[in-house]
Amino acid sequence: MATINITPAKPMVMADFKGKVDPDWCPGCGDFGVLAAVQKALIELQIPNHRVATVSGIGCSSNFPGFINTYGMHTLHGRSLPVASGLKLANHDLTVLVTGGDGDGFGIGAGHFVHAMRRNINLNYFVLDNQVYGLTTGQTSPTSRIGMKTKSNPYGNMDTPVNPITLALSAGATFVGRGFSAEQKHLTELIKQAIQHKGFSFLDIFSPCVTYNHDNTFQWFRPRVKKLEDNAEYDSTNWIAAMEKATVWGEEIPIGKFYERTDLPSLEETEPVLDDGPLVDRDIRVPAEAAKRFVEELM
Amino acid sequence: MSQTFAIGIGGAAGQGVATPGDILALLFSRRGLHLNAYNAYQSIIRGGHTFLTIRAGVDEVSNLGDGIDLLIPLNQDTMERHLRLLTDGGACIYNSDTIKAGTAAEGVQLCPLPVSTLADITRNKVAQNTLALGAALSMMGVGFNVLEGVFQAQFGRKGEAVVNENVSIARAGYEYATANFKPFAKPLPMTDKRYAVLSGNTALAMGGAAAGCKFYCAYPMSPSTGVLHWMAAHGRKAGILVRQVEDEIGVINMAIGAAHGGVRSMCATSGGGFALMTEGLGLSAMAEIPVVAINCMRAGPSTGVPTKTEQGDLWQALGAAFGDFPRVIAAPLDIGDCFTLMPEIFNLTDRFQCPGIVLCDLLLSEGRLSVDPKLLDFNPHIDRGEMITSNGEVHDEYLRYKITESGVSPRAIPGIPGFTHVVSSDEHEENGVLISDEYTNHAKRRVMMDKRMRKVAGIEAAVVPPVLDGPADADVTLIGWGSTDGTIKEARAMLAEQGITTNQLQIRWIVPLHGDAILKILRGAKRTIMVENNYSGQFARYLRSETSFVADGHIRKYDGEPFMPHHIVEAVRDQLAGTTTLSIPTHEVMV
């Protein structure tokens, strides 16, 4: 898509993507690493910051757009995907990133998550998954493990956690991956690939909450995460294999690109109304001939 | 009062009430007649009862009137429910093979059609409808030829054979009626005018298109679905992207996203869907992204009566979303106004970067009206407000929420170099940086609230105050809002014939209301009566809250059906006689 190929007048450097304010996340929060990786990926891809829009919901992780210098939208809890979809369809030449938390995306926004993937709209959805509700000070989230004690489940969570990877695979996402905030190089590469993918790309990114999640900490993840890219056998075009790998959880937790298919057109490519370029660039008037016919139809 | 001719066609859902209805509407409009049509139906695809009224005349037909001149019952049930609507001079055409005549009033002509001897009913299941159409035409004094053209328009797509079969069946009905039935006293008039016939939903959709809407999305919900259907069928030609979305929460947020992208965007729903949209409307207000949401009201609460009309969502619109913020709310007065209003409300929402709500209702959404095609103007005035669409100008740091005297801050569209910024749902500073949570600061909050709320004054100045229709010294002032306009007008004409003078204050802009102007008008009124299609007098309460004005009397209806003119006439007479100050007319027509 044109967006990715636009060469800026001067090369984009880290300062260009630095937000107006510094992140107010707790020191050590996993979200810092995700922000850095996104900025690095954009610089490596040399996408001008004014051609990027970052859309989020509400949560600690959803404060993301405020900390990166792109066009940003800070929307409602759980509603980042529909807002981003509308923005993308109005101007499909923009690179649209969507960021938010596990509660935002898999709890209150779960319905939109499934349907956005079905549409294969060219959005890049990065969930900063800390398996807890951070901003609301530590309640159970849809990805909290069974038995995890939180303020809202002091005796331990009883609900089976959502598996974001299998959910995305079964909803038809055409790019599905998992990253870890502490694996910067790996994560940056994954984000680059996601942005370059035409169609919906989804990354579940482990981004530990150092304040409210004492189960799934950096220390807990470090020895467990295993990169799919280190496994020469692994074929990320094989959906069944991806489903199988996605269910692996415990002593080993796979990260990396689980799945990608490139044979499906994105929504913007299939939608004939967008053939003549972004909606925002069109003449505001209905073509006179069409308008005339609309009225004649009624007579 | 001008002459009209009204036809009622009734039957079970699935019996084909709509087709003869469409054909008659086309026929009337091709004769240069005005018309107003409304289908009273039930939430059922097969069975139940549906009753279509089409009223035509040389002059504008502002409402459905009180009675009918011709009844075409397609089943026994309809005969029983509606025969009593006919008065002296009226007629009833029915299939005498399957339907028994009821007892009609003096002077009503019963016209039995021996359907099985006139047509091959094994071949054509809706032969009775077509025969009745032919017979009706003969009795209305219309030459048969016009029907061929109309059938061509209606069935042409299905092929020549279908057209011919229908023509020959209709001809049999026509000839049978000419030989056996008495024609109506006055033949159907004709003019050389040509009108466009459309539903309110089509008008809202076309009005949106004319306003430059480029993004429409929806989740189906009666009675708003017609907007989606028009958009879906015409979007590609109009250059409008149309999407069916997973739910109404998705709908409003997608529309807001598209609007932020720089295009005009809108959506339509009914009460339940509108309830789901409310948080999004707050986002539109806070982030200052214009969006237009249409609520086609049906009888509530909850799932309510999906196929019946009501003006019951006024307070839902007034209170949609939490917190204080500027908004505009308009209620179209008739189907033509559904079109005209759309560019107006888009201009306001763009200029003041706030949500706009259209309060339509089932009566207008699904009713049909003839309008002068010139009214469907696809080149309306368009004002997109203060928008930055290129990086032409020199600027320091761009402040999306710059403090200005008008409260309006120039809006940069994403994609332009040098204007990157964040729009936010949390309270923010001029540059979009959040001031809630870590940055909470009461002084900054106040400045931002004041900035947004300053737009209220601008909105008020941009909309003209309502005016009184009729003599200032009338005996009675009738106050209505939105879709009741036409029925109140006809009731006033009827009251005038009875020696009671009236005037009318019909409210189109709910917000801004112009309370001072309204008070000035109403202070001079002799007796004020408010007419509303809801239980609690929602507009009366609103007017009272804004102006302290209390009307002398009220006429309310909440049975799901619209007002008929005689309901208002009788209620006004009762109230003048001093018997009551709250009239709740009974809908005598059993639909």
Ligand SMILES: Cc1ncc(C[n+]2csc(CCOP(=O)(O)OP(=O)(O)O)c2C)c(N)n1
């Ligand atoms: C409609 C609505 N319900 C609830 C909230 C309160 N709320 C804000 S953020 C949040 C959960 C945040 O969790 P998550 O999305 O995982 O983000 P995190 O803070 O963990 O990054 C909740 C419940 C809200 N803002 N809006």
Ligand code: SF4
């Ligand atoms: S509460 Fe948790 S998620 Fe939120 S900023 Fe602090 S560490 Fe990060």
Ligand SMILES: [Mg+2]
């Ligand atoms: Mg979380």
